[in-house]
Amino acid sequence: xxxxxxxxxxxxxxxxxAAGFSFVVFGVxxxxxxxxxxxxxxxxxxxxxxxxAVSRSIIRGGMRLFWRTMLVLRLFRCEVRGLExxxxxxxxxxxxxxxxxxAVLLLGLVxxxxxxxxxALAENPVTGPAVTxxxxxxxxxxxxxxxxxxRTFARGGRVLVFPESTRTPPGQPVRxxxxxxxxxxxxxxxxxxxxxxxxxxLLYKGAAWHEMPLEMPRFEVEIRPPFxxxxxxxxxxxxxLAARELNDRLQQFYDTxxxxxxxx
Numbered sequence: 001x002x003x004x005x006x007x008x009x010x011x012x013x014x015x016x017x018a019a020g021f022s023f024v025v026f027g028v029x030x031x032x033x034x035x036x037x038x039x040x041x042x043x044x045x046x047x048x049x050x051x052x053a054v055s056r057s058i059i060r061g062g063m064r065l066f067w068r069t070m071l072v073l074r075l076f077r078c079e080v081r082g083l084e085x086x087x088x089x090x091x092x093x094x095x096x097x098x099x100x101x102x103a104v105l106l107l108g109l110v111x112x113x114x115x116x117x118x119x120a121l122a123e124n125p126v127t128g129p130a131v132t133x134x135x136x137x138x139x140x141x142x143x144x145x146x147x148x149x150x151r152t153f154a155r156g157g158r159v160l161v162f163p164e165s166t167r168t169p170p171g172q173p174v175r176x177x178x179x180x181x182x183x184x185x186x187x188x189x190x191x192x193x194x195x196x197x198x199x200x201x202l203l204y205k206g207a208a209w210h211e212m213p214l215e216m217p218r219f220e221v222e223i224r225p226p227f228x229x230x231x232x233x234x235x236x237x238x239x240x241l242a243a244r245e246l247n248d249r250l251q252q253f254y255d256t257x258x259x260x261x262x263x264x
Contacts, residue, residue, distance in 0.1 A: 002174035008214050018073035023209055027068060027126060033062050036130035042133065049155070052135035056112050059134055064108035070101075076202065076216060078105070082223030085192055086110050089156035091226055092149070092187075094180050094255055095194035097162040098170070100203035102196055105221065106160055114152045116145070116161040116179070139165070142182055145227045149183045159183065163250070167205035174254040185239050190226040193250070195257045197222075220258075 037058055042051045071078060086093065086109060095102060107113055115136045120132045122138045131138070137148045137159070149159050162256055163180040184191050197220045200213035229246060236242040 002187045011216065012212050012214055015073075015075050016210045016215070018070075018075050019209050019212065020201075022066075022070055022073065022075065028216070029066060030070045030126045030130065033058060034127065034133070038130060038133045052133065053112060055130070055133040056114070056135070059130055060107060060111065060113070067101075067104055067108050074216065076198075076219055078219040078221070080221040080223070081110065082225070083109065085223045085225050086158075088190065088192075088226055089158075089193050090153045090189045091158040092180065092189045093158060093160045093183050093192045093194060094250065095160070095162055096196055096258075097164045097167050097173050098196055098198050098204060099167065102162065102167075103160075105196075105219070106194065109221075110158055110160055111241050112121050113158050113160045114149075116149075116159065118165075130155070145179055146183055146186045149189075150151055150187045153187050154191045158178065159189070169205050170201040174251070174258060176247060176251050176254070178243055181243040181250060182239075184229045185242040185246055188230065188233075190228055193223040193224040193253060195224075195254070196220075197258075 038055045045051045045054050048083045076134045091167050116137045121127045152159050161180045163176040164176050199218040202217045232246050
């Protein structure tokens with residue numbers, strides 16, 4: 001799908017301009033949200049936990065608006081299936097990570113999501129205030145990560161994690177770290193698997209913002225029903241072994257998904 005009446009190359013030039021505009025909008029929006037909207041909302045909201053929830057709600061609204069803006073600009077198309085599976089409590093939402101904007105999409109879709117964020121995002125002057133205000137989990141060593149996730153699940157919340165830890169370049173196999181599996185087996189949460197596919201490489205690791213494919217990319221997001229990990233935990237003498245098996249299952253899932261689906 002392209003802009004009507006324009007050849008493919010002109011459509012790509014349009015998407016390059018739209019991408020530059022989007023990056024500016026995101027930077028300005030992040031500063032406004034982190035430095036103005038969230039501090040103002042926190043001043044008017046009693047209770048630390050409630051203030052964090054309000055901050056997450058503001059971020060979610062901003063991400064949804066930003067994603068829709070990119071769709072209106074025709075940077076790409078997007079199809080989401082299984083959205084109803086993100087509405088439950090005590091969910092660990094696990095997703096693969098092919099592009100720079102995967103988190104934008106899922107933060108807009110998952111209500112009250114607590115993200116496992118890179119330390120660089122928490123220390124960045126643009127994104128750091130929002131990360132702190134929302135009570136996001138900064139990726140740390142195992143026990144700290146699990147404890148913070150457990151506190152989120154104790155109130156019925158949802159945790160979003162990209163277990164690759166970074167974007168996987170096009171054509172490369174997905175390689176999962178064990179953090180998500182450790183959280184699941186040590187907290188007893190439910191796990192929701194999300195597969196993100198992109199028809200043409202877009203904002204992948206190592207790509208410049210202006211590198212746009214000739215054809216308009218299409219995002220395909222597949223959300224699977226939540227599953228319990230109790231059976232895996234019960235089958236092992238230690239949680240470490242249970243986490244290893246769960247991680248192997250998650251790895252096999254994404255290997256199969258990527259091999260079967262390829263691009264969207």
